[in-house]
Amino acid sequence: MLKSTTVSTTPILHSRKSIYLLLTIVGTIIPWFWLLQDPAALLSPSLFLQKTFVNNIATTWASDLILSAIAFFYFAWIELKRLQVSRSWIILYIGLTFGVGLCCSLPYFLYRREQWLHEKA
Numbered sequence: 708m709l710k711s712t713t714v715s716t717t718p719i720l721h722s723r724k725s726i727y728l729l730l731t732i733v734g735t736i737i738p739w740f741w742l743l744q745d746p747a748a749l750l751s752p753s754l755f756l757q758k759t760f761v762n763n764i765a766t767t768w769a770s771d772l773i774l775s776a777i778a779f780f781y782f783a784w785i786e787l788k789r790l791q792v793s794r795s796w797i798i799l800y801i802g803l804t805f806g807v808g809l810c811c812s813l814p815y816f817l818y819r820r821e822q823w824l825h826e827k828a
Contacts, residue, residue: 727818734810776809783816790823 742748748755760766780801787794796819803812 724818724821727814727821730814731811731818734814735807738808738810772809776804779804779809779813779816786820790820790827792823 745758748758758765759769780797783800784794784797787796800812800816803815
C-alpha cells in the first residue's frame with residue numbers, strides 16, 4: 708500500500724518568487740538602458756513608432772511583442788478572476804507593459820501570483 712507523504716514546497720516557492728522578482732528588476736533596467744540611448748524617440752510618439760517599425764525585422768519583433776502583450780493581458784484578466792483578486796490590478800500590468808515593457812510586467816505578475824497562491828494555501 709502506498710504511504711502518503713507531505714513534502715514542503717516552501718523552498719521551491721521562495722526560489723520561484725526570487726527568480727520572478729529578479730526577472731522583474733532586470734526587465735526594468737535593460738529596456739530603459741536602451742531607451743535612454745535615444746531620448747528624442749522617447750519624447751516623440753511618432754518618432755518612437757517610426758523607429759519601432761523601421762524595417763521587416765523590427766516589425767517582426769514589435770508584432771510578436773504586441774501579440775504577446777495581448778495574450779498576457781487576457782491571461783492576467785482570467786487568472787485574477789480565478790484567484791479571486793481584484794481585476795483592477797490589470798491596470799498596473801498594462802501600465803508596466805507600456806511604461807517599461809512586457810519583460811517587466813509579466814515576471815511581476817508571476818511574482819504576485821505566487822504570493823496570492825501562497826496566501827490562499
